[in-house]
Amino acid sequence: MAKVEYSEGTWRKSSYSGGGNDCVEVALFTGHVGVRDSKNPDAGALSVSPSGWRGLLHAVGRN
Template identity: 45%
Template structure:
């Protein structure tokens, strides 16, 4: 399996400290941009959409 393509929000802080996300299979992966090797969280698309709606 190839490494997912990670990206940051265009609204990230100047130092780049933020959450990175990647689309993978049937969901979304999230990780800490400052420590990408620390692990990642996996969300089904529906759960990711609910998370985004709740933070607006």
Template identity: 45%
Template sequence: MKMWEYADWRKSSYSDNGADCVEVAFVAGGVAARDSKDPQGAVLVFDRWRWSAFVRRLSG
């Protein structure tokens, strides 16, 4: 079983009901991200430090 299989996936409240979004879930040791159009597709998993750096870079 993959650590994100039963995760509580969330997407931005700004996304309306569209499917062009990134969903994120907190998983053991970090954060998982996936494309909302393809929930069975690839999942990227970041440790907490790298996720924080990624978000800071996008926000900056």
């Protein structure tokens, strides 16, 4: 798998975050979804498959 340049993504916070930095940010990339901590975006990101992301959203009731 090629190294992902997460800095090139368009990151967005959930509308449920309340405007603070205590949430996660999500960016869509070709073939995967990036997830990172909004308080420390330079610490890296977790990469999950689109089906894994949909499963997580379904599990927390945000589908």
